[in-house]
Amino acid sequence: MYRFLLTPRWLGILALTLVAAAVMVLLGNWQLDRYQGRTAINERIDAGERMNPVPLRDAVPAPNGGAGTAGSAPADEATWTRVTVTGRYDTANIVLVRGRTVDNRVGFEVVTPLVLADGTAVLVDQGWVPPAPGGAMAQPQLPPVPPGEVTVVGRVHPTESGTGAIGRREGRLEARRIGVPRLARELPYPVHGAFVLLDEQTPTADPLFRAVPIGHTNNWQNLGYVVQWWLFAAMTLFGYGWVARREARRMAGLDGPHLPIDRAAERTPS
Known part of the structure; x- marks a missing residue:
């Protein structure tokens, strides 16, 4: 049923799918590095508040x-x-x-x-x-x-x-x-x-000066991007498999049930 996957057309589709999935995984890894880097910054900010x-x-x-x-x-x-x-x-x-x-x-x-x-x-x-x-x-x-x-x-x-x-x-x-x-x-x-x-x-600073707050980095946004890109990669591979299976069933005539029609019953008056 799946020999058609070895045709040039389907091999091309597979190559594009794998490349797209790989790029999405790499983007997810890049966002993971950013998440880890920003998390380290937030940890240093918190540690600085407590240290002597x-x-x-x-x-x-x-x-x-x-x-x-x-x-x-x-x-x-x-x-x-x-x-x-x-x-x-x-x-x-x-x-x-x-x-x-x-x-x-x-x-x-x-x-x-x-x-x-x-x-x-x-x-x-x-x-x-x-x-x-x-x-x-x-x-x-x-x-x-x-x-x-x-x-x-x-x-x-x-x-x-x-x-x-x-x-x-x-x-x-x-x-x-x-x-x-x-x-x-x-x-x-x-x-x-x-x-x-x-x-x-x-000596103490003049109270007119307002302390400048230290904002934490939004590391959770990067974690969300990690999940997003990895999900996209998984969905790309799943989509290829779903389309290939659908094509195989179509070629085998298994797209849906084909019920026989009783023509005699149609002509019989009720």
Whole structure:
């Protein structure tokens, strides 16, 4: 019944089916890798909330270049680590990161270089502030930054991509994203290759700063895609088998029951 499967037409259909199923399995495997990667990020975020802070240099390598350069990015395992570091804020090089949303309000994140005793610096995201009256792009009135030595406790945040153009307005740097290598070019000292998202500091930060929430990645969406692609692969193979079986039954005349018609009975009056 199934010798027709060896014809060129059906062998071609089988080849296309296997290729399509293989591609869908590979797409499912790719989404599985993304799910595992995002799950690891979420686990590091949760671990960072519970851990005691460690010195910055235990998580982020010290920069070894000259002024205007950024150090190496931390290892993936070190991101979201809770760290502590002491230095002095450089208020002459505050970076306002525009278009940032907290609690459905658009404003600015304030990133200030913290200069360490060895002359290097780490960018510290002090928090979110609302814009001044006049619109979401109006420069905010910033609260004063503590003079002298400041001890910061926060989480290691990897650099963001797509910084775009960086300019100065009213003496302050402005950017759309916190891209550490790009921002480092505007600063007069070497900068660590990640920034610190502030949790707390001594002296205490001004209450106008709103803590920037750390959002977990949507890893369950990737898991859903895994199931979707693998189901599509299974359905493709099942569909090929169903169509082949249907064709075999058609060729054997077994598509459905063929009941004999009693013509004599049709002519017999009731």
